[in-house]
Amino acid sequence: MAEAHQAVAFSFQITHEGWDVNFDREVLNLVWQSGIRSWKKRFARFMNSVHNGVYPAQLWTLWLTMSIVIGIHFSGYKVPYDLVTKIMPLLPSNSTKWQLVGSAIVGTAMWLTVIYTIRYTLKLLLMYKGWLYEARGKGARISVKTRVWLLLVRILSGWNKPRLYSFQGSLPKLPLPSLHSTMTRYMRSVRPLLNDENYDKMQQLADDFQNGIGVKLQRYLLLKSWWSSNYVSDWWEEYVYLRGRSPLMINSNFYGIDAILMQPTQVQAARAAAVIHSCLLYRRLVDRQELEPILLQNSVPLCSWQYERIFNTTRIPGVETDRIMHWADSNHIVVYHKGKFFKVIIYRGRILKPREIQVQIQQVLDDKSEPLPGEEKLAALTAGDRSHWAQIRRNLFNKGANKVSLDTIERAAFVVALDDCPYLYDPKNPSQLDKCGKNLLHGKGYDRWFDKSFTLCVGSNGRVGFNAEHSWADAAVMSHIWECVVTDDTTTDRADAAVLTHLWEFVITDEIENRYDSNGDVIGECEIIPPSPIRLQWDIKDDGQKQIEIAALNAEKLINDLDLRIYVHDNYGKGFMKKCRISPDAYIQMALQLAYFRDAGKFSLTYEASMTRLFREGRTETVRPCTIESSAWVRAMEDKGATVDDKIKLLRIACEQHQKSYQDAMCGKGIDRHLFCLYVVAKYLEVNSPFLQKVLSEPWRLSTSQTPHGQTGRMDLHKYPNCISAGGGFGPVADDGYGVSYIIAGEDLLFFHISNKKSSKETDCHRFAEKIEQALKDIKNLFLDKNQLNGTK
Template sequence: VAHRLFQVDCYLWSSIMTLCLLHTQNTLTSFHLKPTLPVPPLQQTCEYYLAALTPIVDPEELNHTRKLLEEFQKPGGVGERLQKGLEQRTKKMENWLSDWWLQTAYLDYRMPVVVHSSPGVVLPRMDIFSLRYAAKLIAGVLDFKSMIDNETLPVEYLGGKPLCMNQYYQVLSSCRIPGTKRDTVVNYTLVKRPPTHITVVHNFQFFVLDVYNSDGTPLTIDQIYIQLEKIWNSSLQTNKEPIGILTSNHRNSWGKAYNNLIKDKTNKESVRAIQKSIFTVCLDAPMPRVSDDMYRTCAGVQMLHGGGSRWNSGNRWFDKTLQFIIGEDGTCGLIYEHAPAEGPPIVSLIDHVVEYMKKSEMVRTPMVPLRMPQKLRFHITPDIKKDIEEAKQNMNIMAHDLDMKVSVFSHFGKDFPKSQKMSPDAFIQMALQLAYYRIYKRCCPTYESASLRMFRLGRTDTIRSTSIDSDKFVKAMDDPNTEKVALLDKAVKAHRAYTDMAIRGQAIDRHLLGLKLQAIEDLAALPEIFMDTSYAVVLHFNLSTSQVPAKTNCVMCFGPVVPDGYGVCYNPMDTHINFAVSAFNSCQDTNAARLAQALEDALLDIKTLLEQTPKAKL
């Protein structure tokens, strides 16, 4: 889809633009009109790079890096040559970054997608488990799919500018395919006969469920419900090999196991049916009962990895782009494979599905007999059995290592920062900086995702929340003799300014990556700035964070990106904030509950600070 209309001559392109403008600004076709991602000025990136390093490296290292950057920027030097290479790349490609980013951030990444890459989403708990709930959810996703297929999904805007909607085409009927050195992503929406089935997995057993009638209309909720009942009743035995747990393994190991698995014709056909499906629905066994206070945290764990081989980790196909999870104990949510899309399109889909499920059901139609959903068969050889056992062990290690805390900050939501004329996101990020500083007495590199969807095929860049101004604020916050409010105000504004830079394609991280990859592509020696200690430090994100706002009262969660780091995701609602904080138990210096508590304290302390300060001082 991303390439449908770009290979046209100027006359046709002009005609398409005119037709789109005459037709409507609110359809997916307008994503073709996005500008291309710019390459920021080299000097600007170098200056901001030094500023980003200032609060996180010592002065001696900073001075060394400054000298390297001066050499890098010399007229006619290596930096100028690489910059010109990137600028030439923009003339030849729809997006100079997107292919590189997909490969380096995802497909070349060899750690398991579970915990290390794929985010989960915790939805509000069901009052009671019901296959009818699952049927409604499936119908809601199909309703959303119809808007994608018909290109009637309203275009999203940011700062009054339309966003590229390409990612919406990537989340359905797509799947990651493992390789022994590099993965691929396959999207089946553009094939001659796009898939008309979903996969449903229960007790580790996979089924193909056709969700369209022969005339192309989607099944009704009643029809889907009856089909789910058939699947449920024919998969009550649990003594099946959890074939899906293979997808949780290290990518190289899974790539080898995958090649072995699909040597068998039946196995290959079953795997292809899962890969080609529109999406997957996981009907999970109940997890161990916990207190209401712990429920959200346990649900977050279930969404991210399924609880281990003893529970639901085998009830997944982690390579599938979109998997909805519905547990017998009322838990519900999803996990998605991150390579094709970012969080906002996923959350937009969720918001639509949740609203769809609130509608009263339409008058029931006369039931047409439907054939039994097809159960997918797998021949388990001794070698495959060995691979499954290895994946089970590795999954259990990951499950035990993940330290998670999902909580609701109920004292205020985005309404309070707005009342102070502050960006809610910047406000929360400064609280996070303060929480981390109070625990570790230092600032750390902080990643916050910024959308590049103002540009054609745009993905993300990095908002660097740790700044010279945030550093001054957090150090002053617990000092009674400083003007804390002015420093907070300056830090919030600095964050807002860098955010604006990032979404306009002017941040430093993807530009630096591009310069590095351009050098590699040119087969040139890697510039010293990329072998410098500072570059390793600046990319070691102890805090990996993301704001993923939703209308639905949900929260996204993901694992840390470094062994001694945290993953922090948040959904600011009007009167409360949903947080998910993760860490690794194998690191003695990190603790998810401790950071979550420090974050709550920091939010309250900043609120008190602002309320105690006369407005005239602001």
């Protein structure tokens, strides 16, 4: 218990000799430094709010405008409309002092008028989405309308360097589609999935809904779209994520994997320290809003709202619904190693340097003490049923050491898991990468704190990965972080936004700028003696230990039922797809449709995630890749009588339709989020809708998602080909379905993360990987055969 005594900063007791006062100056100094840091951050947030509130203008233009108005007024000239003279009767007197005040008021009013005119003009311009439907790339012809629009956007938004949230006030709201358009698109999307009889029944349900209760539900939803900043996001977060009672592990959380072609060091403590330091630098960029927002076409901003909760965030379990807790600041992380939890201070007047953090991590690794009763598998509670975890949390962690230690974990910037096994990759042995993916997705079921925004996982051989909770943000945001971390160049300990632009790319630059010496340790020296890690204390009674063991057994059952295959396709990549003049994403989605049809012998409702971050507080929308066009092409591929030209023609039509569906989803013209919100309104009104119940009960047997790559533009893959990230994955959505995440990692490299449940006799991720491989091969052969027929190479 020595660590607990060291944590006491001040104590006193009454003795027969008087007062006996004891205090720890070091701890009190930490408290003082924490307070100073907190006030600095408050001031910085205030200044950022001012900056974002007047963006794209700068604050100095206000003082310039006021000076000009004062100068004109006292020179005898009349400010436009003689506004100063008109407001003087409203002031106490006509003295020079009050004339200055009047001029300042007029100058401020004129300045605000101009600024908000610019802001709302920019907002109107950003409502235009026609540019999304035009061809891009070299040689693409852009319409005059889009050229003029793009020029105006750049002029109005390019006055000042934007900060992370500078464009939030200028982003338009997510538009609410008309009921008729959504119903039309829905019926078209289910046509290939239903025979004539079932389609007619669904059409009747749709007509009854559209002409009946749907009209009333749409009116309520229209009011919400006017009132709220986003009519989907809050309900999506609450009802899809926070009200879900099933375990987060495998069912909700997702993982990301290291750049597998490189290994800068095999020293676990060194790699952990470097990545932790990169994450902390990224957190500082987010806090200071020095992280530049992502701009499509270098002009169109994406919503940055989700970045706020990357760090210091935990999902708190509840009996009926969870809640997301985000703390403004945290000066520690929590490290888990061999069943023990440690609080590690990472800020002491400044962020600790990588070498200083390595000393702390090594102390954790060298700790030979045994876990306290119930401590080793404690995190299994976060892997299980949410209501069960909420009840245990309420009973077991409501006071004493348990409450303090749990609070320490939940308030941590993030959690680090130091695994006692290596993360291996051998191109000749694909199963090693499969094991690595499974380990990152669920670990042992009790060595990841699944409630935290993310758990940083470090293998014993120095490779890294993460496990992320899903409710606080979407995978694209976490992959952005990961990309920054993997390409970090922090050997000079700089925090310039131009240098540290984004997070998962931070970790990969270990190859570009070697951060380790010949022994594999982090380069640099300790400038201070870093605070020693503090063991978290637990007092878990027998009943609590039994509950933890039950949770661990349930987690083990989930793990044993999961199968995962990470398929590395290095025969060709987006380079060949572009030569075929087909969108790489559409190309892969068609390959998945062909593979699934060959695997299951039928078509299935398919989910592909698309972002809606072109709108304020936008998250995702669903693209339905299984279309009338894609099913026609798949059937042609299985028809021995179909010609090569017919197959290629149908493939192009299917890809064009898929790309249009993806663009529609990005523009707020999707199907599923609209229907979901109508269903929520119906539940609030206690109205029964057979159509909505039917729609929302349909299983997504093929759930897919593309992992974004190169979001920061900091990686030159031609120069540093080993910096390619392998992406990440997730568990299957349906018990008898597949979860497929893919990343277009390079010109000639694709990664597919395929998951399924072993309990399902219909699915096998290893078999499906073979079907994907064959589908990609068959599509390539189509174009090679066509070129051969045409006599071209």
